[in-house]
Structures are given as C-alpha cells and as structure tokens.
Amino acid sequence: MIHLSGIHVSLKGNAGLVNILRGISLDVAAGEMVGLVGPSGSGKSTLLMVIAGLEQISQGMVHIAGSDITHFSEDKLARFRARNIGIVFQSFHLIPTLTALENVAVPLDFAGMPDAYERAKAQLDKVGLMPRRDHYPGEMSGGEQQRVALARALAGGAKLILADEPTGNLDKNTGKQIADLLFALPGEQGATLLLVTHDEAIARRCGRIVHLEDGRIAP
Ligand SMILES: Nc1ncnc2c1ncn2[C@@H]1O[C@H](COP(=O)(O)OP(=O)(O)O)[C@@H](O)[C@H]1O
Numbered sequence: 001m002i003h004l005s006g007i008h009v010s011l012k013g014n015a016g017l018v019n020i021l022r023g024i025s026l027d028v029a030a031g032e033m034v035g036l037v038g039p040s041g042s043g044k045s046t047l048l049m050v051i052a053g054l055e056q057i058s059q060g061m062v063h064i065a066g067s068d069i070t071h072f073s074e075d076k077l078a079r080f081r082a083r084n085i086g087i088v089f090q091s092f093h094l095i096p097t098l099t100a101l102e103n104v105a106v107p108l109d110f111a112g113m114p115d116a117y118e119r120a121k122a123q124l125d126k127v128g129l130m131p132r133r134d135h136y137p138g139e140m141s142g143g144e145q146q147r148v149a150l151a152r153a154l155a156g157g158a159k160l161i162l163a164d165e166p167t168g169n170l171d172k173n174t175g176k177q178i179a180d181l182l183f184a185l186p187g188e189q190g191a192t193l194l195l196v197t198h199d200e201a202i203a204r205r206c207g208r209i210v211h212l213e214d215g216r217i218a219p
C-alpha cells in the first residue's frame, strides 16, 4: 500500500538548507496498522504529508496503492487523494460554516461521487453521530468533531487512512473512544492505517511501530 524509497525532504530556512527527512525507505502492506512514533521535530508530520502527496520531496520515490505518485501534477494528486487517501489531523480541520453532515458529504460531492449525502449519512452513523448531523463544529465537543473528521476521512472509501496525533487534543477517555474507532473502521473497509501518536497505550495497539529520529527511521 505504501512504498517509499530514499525519501529526502530539504527546505531552505534562514540558516540555510534544513534536512527534514534524510533517506526514508518504508513499506506498508495493505491492511496493516502502523504506528509512527518519535520525538517532536523528528519529521513525523512531514512524512505523513509526503505520503499524502502534500509535501514536495527533494529525492526519492513515493508509490501509493500501486501508483507511482512521485511526479504527479497537483491536479492529478488531488484526484488521487480524493479517491484513495483519508487524513485525520490533531486539530480536526472541519469547516466551521458547514454542518457535520455537510463536512462529510461536500468533499464527496466535489469529487463527483454519486450519493454523496447517502454515503455521508451511512458513515456518520458508523461513528455514532447521526443525531448530531445538523450541528456545526462549534456546537460539538472535541471528540465529536474528531468523529466527524474520521467519518469524512473514511466516507470516500479511502484505501489509506493517515492520522496525525488524532487524540492529541482530547482527554484520555475521549481519546480512547477515537482510537477504538480508528482501529475498527478502516479495517472494516479494508483500509490501511498509518497513525502518528505520542500515546503509548495507543501505539501498543498498532500491528507495527516505526520509530523516527532526526529525519531517519531508527533501527
Ligand atoms: N515549512 C518548514 N520550514 C522549515 N522547517 C520546517 C518546516 N516544516 C517543518 N519544519 C521542521 O522540520 C522538522 C520536522 O517537523 P515535523 O515533520 O513537523 O516533525 P514532527 O511531526 O515529528 O514533530 C522540525 O525540525 C520542523 O521545525
């Protein structure tokens, strides 16, 4: 599902070139649940963005779901993401002027998917939020917002779910509820999960742990 080979990401900072990722090679099989851990600043978020095709690499190859996306155009990447990849962020990233249902359905609609609202309702039901479908993000708790974000990530039938510290803004109990959904729902639709987390209890539930240190995978 994920095949990364020799990934380097270097950015020009004030003090010259900063090497953020320094030769990452990684393979993740379809259906795996992989935890990505490592100190703050080690490059976890950057690596997730490379896999999502949202961060430019300076060297290497990125294959996702059998496609070599390394040299895809922005347009092609956007279409590829809409069909294949769902992303969940620490800070939810919902659109505040859209209801829960619209937050899930509108991206599907944009991607030209038929039955966007029916699909969105079915997914909201899976995260237990149908009763809140007409509520705006500002009217929901953090945990509820993250459940909407998870529904949005899954609703298009994504084969790959990327989650960047999805429980980082939640208390322990709410975080566990989100983790329970994260370890259940992607698997139900045969999706692969790559999860960045600082929570050791959550990391232990992953099938495999990858340690990042200073832009490299630690042995
Ligand atoms: N746009 C940027 N410009 C310069 N440095 C950046 C930029 N984005 C991230 N970095 C640096 O890259 C390193 C890795 O960042 P990040 O991927 O966010 O790490 P993590 O998610 O593991 O905390 C950090 O040292 C960060 O300061």
Ligand SMILES: [Mg+2]
Pocket: 044, 045, 046, 164
């Ligand atoms: Mg990060």
